[in-house]
Amino acid sequence: MRSSVKMTFVRRLQVEVLWALCRGFAALPYWFRYYVVENIVFFVLYYCLRYRMRVVKENLRNSFPEKSRLELLRIRRRFYRTLSEIFVDTVSLARARAQEMIRFPNAAEQSAATAGRDWIAMMAHFGCWEYGSFWGLCDPTQVIVAVYHPLRSAVMEELYQRLRRRHNTMTVAMNDCLRFYLRHREQGIDGKNIAIGLIADQNPPRRPDSHWFRFLDQDTLFFDGGEKLAVKCGLPVYFARVDRIRRGSYEMTFEQIYDGTEQVAEYEITERYVRRLEAMIRNRPELWMWSHRRWKHKR
Numbered sequence: 001m002r003s004s005v006k007m008t009f010v011r012r013l014q015v016e017v018l019w020a021l022c023r024g025f026a027a028l029p030y031w032f033r034y035y036v037v038e039n040i041v042f043f044v045l046y047y048c049l050r051y052r053m054r055v056v057k058e059n060l061r062n063s064f065p066e067k068s069r070l071e072l073l074r075i076r077r078r079f080y081r082t083l084s085e086i087f088v089d090t091v092s093l094a095r096a097r098a099q100e101m102i103r104f105p106n107a108a109e110q111s112a113a114t115a116g117r118d119w120i121a122m123m124a125h126f127g128c129w130e131y132g133s134f135w136g137l138c139d140p141t142q143v144i145v146a147v148y149h150p151l152r153s154a155v156m157e158e159l160y161q162r163l164r165r166r167h168n169t170m171t172v173a174m175n176d177c178l179r180f181y182l183r184h185r186e187q188g189i190d191g192k193n194i195a196i197g198l199i200a201d202q203n204p205p206r207r208p209d210s211h212w213f214r215f216l217d218q219d220t221l222f223f224d225g226g227e228k229l230a231v232k233c234g235l236p237v238y239f240a241r242v243d244r245i246r247r248g249s250y251e252m253t254f255e256q257i258y259d260g261t262e263q264v265a266e267y268e269i270t271e272r273y274v275r276r277l278e279a280m281i282r283n284r285p286e287l288w289m290w291s292h293r294r295w296k297h298k299r
Contacts, residue, residue, distance in 0.1 A: 060285075148174065
């Protein structure tokens with residue numbers, strides 16, 4: 001949903017102030033941002049605000065019934081560390097240092113595999129997902145189209161657009177994604193191929209014909225728009241596997257789950273994504289966004 005609030009002079013002034021604060025914060029030394037500010041944010045979120053603590057506890061308990069209370073406590077504390085780190089990561093995008101923030105170990109192979117083709121990267125709220133857009137700096141022949149949910153606040157929407165703005169990257173609202181791609185598929189964007197980045201682990205609206213997946217020991221709904229777009233337009237689909245190297249630094253590799261021509265059953269592409277996502281979460285559970293109300297819908 002796009003913000004219907006107009007950008008008045010006061011709101012534009014608010015954006016400029018927030019942007020200046022972000023730029024100033026991002027210019028601070030690494031050690032101060034990640035070992036001072038991050039620790040302060042963690043203390044406030046975990047001990048003072050107890051931000052969505054009930055939701056996090058319930059999600060972890062239902063997802064890992066085999067784990068003890070001590071194990072769940074450790075994951076919960078580490079998750080709030082991750083949440084605090086993501087705050088620092090996101091604000092630090094105001095002065096993006098791509099080489100420090102993310103590496104793409106299979107960049108050469110991915111560029112060769114997708115040369116001359118449009119493709120879809122199915123991602124997740126895992127670690128700092130905003131870093132995925134740096135792929136646009138790795139391959140100058142491709143434009144990253146990051147699909148997202150616009151914010152209701154006009155001020156925050158404009159601020160996030162600035163944080164995400166970089167070379168070979170653009171954002172498109174989820175509701176406009178299909179129309180946008182069909183409009184540009186023939187000639188690309190500025191003559192470049194399109195790589196569509198989809199955050200595919202969000203909670204979709206429930207429909208009478210919704211398909212349920214078994215995910216983290218629970219019946220779960222997933223958006224199937226990426227699968228439908230891939231089948232309709234013959235686009236290869238890749239799973240974006242993410243791992244955290246150190247504070248504020250990740251690596252991302254791409255694994256093909258659909259080649260764009262294979263005959264697949266309905267929901268098979270999404271099922272492949274779900275299985276890889278589940279394995280990635282079980283391996284590093286603290287990096288997934290447990291504070292989301294992921295299971296609002298029940299079967």
